[in-house]
Amino acid sequence: MKCEPKVMKHFSTVHTSFAIDFTFTNNITILTGLSAVGKTAAYSFIRECMAVNPKIVCLNYLDYQKNVKEILMQIKDKLIVIDNADILLDDETRKYISLDGNNQYLIIGRNPKNLFTTKDNLFELVSKTTDEVTEFRIQPYF
Numbered sequence: 001m002k003c004e005p006k007v008m009k010h011f012s013t014v015h016t017s018f019a020i021d022f023t024f025t026n027n028i029t030i031l032t033g034l035s036a037v038g039k040t041a042a043y044s045f046i047r048e049c050m051a052v053n054p055k056i057v058c059l060n061y062l063d064y065q066k067n068v069k070e071i072l073m074q075i076k077d078k079l080i081v082i083d084n085a086d087i088l089l090d091d092e093t094r095k096y097i098s099l100d101g102n103n104q105y106l107i108i109g110r111n112p113k114n115l116f117t118t119k120d121n122l123f124e125l126v127s128k129t130t131d132e133v134t135e136f137r138i139q140p141y142f
Contacts, residue, residue, distance in 0.1 A: 003027040007055055007079045007104040015045040019135040026121040028097065028105045030112045031138060033124040039108050042125060042136050043083035046106075060084050069093040076102045085109030 005024040012021045020042055022029075031039060047058040057075055059068060060083040068088055072080065073096070082088060086109040089097070094114035097105055107115065112122060123138040 005104050006101075007077060011046070011049075011079070013045055013049050015048065017133050018045060019133055020045055021135060022106075022138050024104070024106075028107065028115060028121050029138065030115060030117055030122050031106060031108045031125055032110050032112065032122065032141060037125050038127055038134075038136055039125050040083055043081060043108055046081050055079055056081065058083070059088060061087050064088060069096050072096060072100065072103070079104045079106065081106045081108070083108045086111045 003026060006027050008024065010021075010023050012019070014020075018041070031042075033039060043058065043060065046056065047060075050056045050058055055078055057078045058081045059071070063071070064087060069090075069092060072093070080103050082105065085107045089107075089109075091114050097107070098114065098116045115121075119140065119142045122141040124141045125136055126139050127134050127136050129135075
């Protein structure tokens with residue numbers, strides 16, 4: 001399912017010796033990959049940007065006890081970044097996200113089940129270190 005990004009096509013930030021440079025090609029971007037590649041670190045850098053960018057909303061395992069679907073239903077015109085999606089999202093919430101035309105999503109996790117996953121929205125995190133700065137980018141998983 002190919003759908004243009006609703007909120008932002010590009011996101012970048014710098015945090016100490018880390019830089020994030022993400023280009024979004026789809027309204028739902030699923031970021032997957034092995035443990036310890038930096039997915040949660042990237043999430044934490046994006047979360048810091050919430051203080052200055054009102055278009056970003058971040059959710060993670062700390063929101064486990066909350067009704068995530070109810071939270072999502074009240075949000076409009078935001079980039080919603082969800083870390084630990086495997087833990088946080090039940091099947092009903094995943095289906096809601098797949099059909100949500102009000103927001104854009106960056107879903108971080110290893111289980112893309114019920115998110116209408118295609119090769120167009122499945123990505124992995126890659127990093128490159130140059131001059132002591134590690135840059136994180138996303139690239140197609142396949």
